[in-house]
Amino acid sequence: MGTASLDPKSNGKISIVAFAYIMLTNILGCLIAIALFYVIKPGSESPLVEGKPNVYEAVPQDIFADLLRNIIPDNMVEATFRQTQTKYSHEMVEQFQLVDNSTRKNISSNQNSTIQMVQKLVKSVGKTDGPNILGLIVACMFLGTAAGKMGTKAKPFLDFFAVSTEVVLQVLRWFLWMTPVGISSLIAASIAGTRDVTGTFSSLGLFVLTVTLGIVLHQALFLPLIFFLTTRGNPYTYFLSIGRAWLIGFAATSTAVAIPEMLNACENKNHIDKRVSRFVIPFCVTLNADGSALFITAAAMFIANISGHPLTFGEVAIIGLLTAIASLALPSVPSSSIVTLIMVLSSMNVPVHAVSLLFAVEWFLDRIRTTSNVLSHTHCAAITHHFNRQGPGKTEEPEMIEEEVELIVHSPDAYNS
Numbered sequence: 001m002g003t004a005s006l007d008p009k010s011n012g013k014i015s016i017v018a019f020a021y022i023m024l025t026n027i028l029g030c031l032i033a034i035a036l037f038y039v040i041k042p043g044s045e046s047p048l049v050e051g052k053p054n055v056y057e058a059v060p061q062d063i064f065a066d067l068l069r070n071i072i073p074d075n076m077v078e079a080t081f082r083q084t085q086t087k088y089s090h091e092m093v094e095q096f097q098l099v100d101n102s103t104r105k106n107i108s109s110n111q112n113s114t115i116q117m118v119q120k121l122v123k124s125v126g127k128t129d130g131p132n133i134l135g136l137i138v139a140c141m142f143l144g145t146a147a148g149k150m151g152t153k154a155k156p157f158l159d160f161f162a163v164s165t166e167v168v169l170q171v172l173r174w175f176l177w178m179t180p181v182g183i184s185s186l187i188a189a190s191i192a193g194t195r196d197v198t199g200t201f202s203s204l205g206l207f208v209l210t211v212t213l214g215i216v217l218h219q220a221l222f223l224p225l226i227f228f229l230t231t232r233g234n235p236y237t238y239f240l241s242i243g244r245a246w247l248i249g250f251a252a253t254s255t256a257v258a259i260p261e262m263l264n265a266c267e268n269k270n271h272i273d274k275r276v277s278r279f280v281i282p283f284c285v286t287l288n289a290d291g292s293a294l295f296i297t298a299a300a301m302f303i304a305n306i307s308g309h310p311l312t313f314g315e316v317a318i319i320g321l322l323t324a325i326a327s328l329a330l331p332s333v334p335s336s337s338i339v340t341l342i343m344v345l346s347s348m349n350v351p352v353h354a355v356s357l358l359f360a361v362e363w364f365l366d367r368i369r370t371t372s373n374v375l376s377h378t379h380c381a382a383i384t385h386h387f388n389r390q391g392p393g394k395t396e397e398p399e400m401i402e403e404e405v406e407l408i409v410h411s412p413d414a415y416n417s
Contacts, residue, residue, distance in 0.1 A: 017384045018280050021226075022288040025376050026327050028222060029294035030320035032214045037298055040213075042206035043305035062086040062123070067329050069125070073135035083132035087124045092117050137286060141279075165278075169260045204361050207302045214294050215368045219375055227379050231386045235379075241269040242378045249374035253335070253366045255285050258374050266378060272385045280384050284377040291372025292337045293327040295365060299341050299358060304350045306357075315348060335366055 066085050073079035094115050147154035224235030239246075245261035252258065259281060266277040300319050304311050311319070326340045338355065345352045358365075 014276060014279060014384055014388060015283075017387050018283055018380055019287070021380045021383055022284065022328075023324070025223070025226075025288065025290040025380075026293045026324045027320075029214075029218060029290035029292075029327075029372075030297045030324050032218055032222070033210070033294045033297035034301070034316055034320055036210050036214050037301045040206055040210045041305075042204075042210050042298075043302045064325055067325075070132050070135045070329070071138050073132050073139060076136075076139055078127075079132040079135045079139070081131055082127045082129060083135070084125060085128040087126040089122050089124070090119050091122055093120045094118075137283060169263075172257070172260050204357060207298065208361055208365065210302075211295055211298050211365055212368060214298065215291060215372050218290065218294060219372055223372075223375060223379055227383065230383045233382070238270065238379075238382065239375065241265055242375070245378065246371050246374050249370045250367045253370050255370060255373045255377060259285060262374065262378055262381075266381045270382060272381055273388070276385045276388060277381045280381045281377055284380050287328045288376055288380060289327040289330045289337075289373055290376050291369035292330055292340075293323050294372070295369045296323045296327065296337050296341050296344060299337075299355075300344045300348070300350070303341075303345060303352070303354050303358075304348070307351045307354050309350050311348075319344060319348060335362055337366070337369070338362070 069084040074084075094117060147157055224239075227233065227235040227238065242262065242265040245258045245265050248258040248261050249255055255262075262281050263277055266272040266281065267274050297320055300323070301311060301316065322344055323340075326344060330336055330340055338358065341358075342352050342355060345355070
């Protein structure tokens with residue numbers, strides 16, 4: 001609906017501003033994590049021994065290629081529950097090894113060669129469960145732009161989706177009344193599943209401190225600074241206005257659940273153009289995960305540290321770059337950062353067996369990084385609206401200007417008199 005109310009020129013400008021903000025904040029989250037890691041150094045004194053390197057290795061090109069493949073979905077219906085993802089498998093292949101390199105004529109008869117079974121990594125493009133949000137947004141953007149160009153002819157089409165949006169938002173608000181019970185159960189299950197709470201929190205204390213301090217600095221210093229420099233508004237007053245969405249993000253550990261309250265805070269409390277907010281907020285929920293990028297970067301360095309795999313500065317830079325790219329495809333579901341973390345560690349050939357340690361504190365870290373994402377989404381909407389204050393171009397039919405015209409009728413006898 002937001003895209004249909006914009007002309008293509010305004011839509012392109014909004015997309016550029018929003019994407020620039022997303023990339024900036026994602027990279028900023030990685031930089032904060034790297035800086036704090038070198039200051040606090042979590043996991044430097046660990047009893048864990050070096051593990052066996054993982055044979056599974058994901059490369060950054062695959063993550064970026066999956067992102068490009070999902071931009072244009074093959075099937076609109078399938079995109080609502082499945083997305084494209086690179087699959088990895090292993091197969092055993094025969095490899096001939098010559099006994100005498102000078103004799104090659106009898107290789108086929110295996111007289112001068114030995115056969116060795118070698119494990120080979122095979123990549124293929126497949127499907128995985130989970131909605132292709134990015135592809136749906138792109139498809140809806142094209143449909144909305146086309147509907148907007150058609151003017152009044154597309155009004156029934158737009159009315160249908162406008163009413164559908166309000167119905168879905170109302171259903172989500174009903175479900176929010178049950179979140180305290182559900183979230184309390186999830187927290188209790190996470191704590192009950194930890195055998196040695198004291199020992200686990202003691203070993204992860206510095207890591208939790210690193211992530212928590214990074215999230216606090218990101219929300220209280222860096223994001224407000226960006227907000228003030230771009231809009232010249234008071235970032236802390238703005239933060240209070242989106243407090244309810246912030247709390248819902250903390251409770252639900254998912255920015256998607258907080259979408260209705262983010263839209264309400266942006267449109268009703270901060271008077272952001274509805275056409276801008278309803279395009280930018282879902283766009284950010286799909287691509288913007290600066291809090292998660294901060295966590296993944298710090299967690300990757302922490303796991304490498306406790307596994308006896310010291311990282312060079314170049315490897316740290318690769319982790320930051322890979323995380324910034326991978327966070328663009330991070331789904332807005334609880335604990336999805338753990339999956340991306342395993343991919344990052346695998347690409348750096350770091351053992352992943354120690355990742356299970358993070359589940360002891362995941363219930364807390366997932367909540368605080370989700371609040372950072374919620375705050376960043378609403379800031380992006382405000383900044384994008386600021387740069388389009390002149391008003392996104394409308395595609396409505398021009399209205400007729402009504403003027404009062406006074407008709408003076410003269411009687412024919414008046415001219416004869």
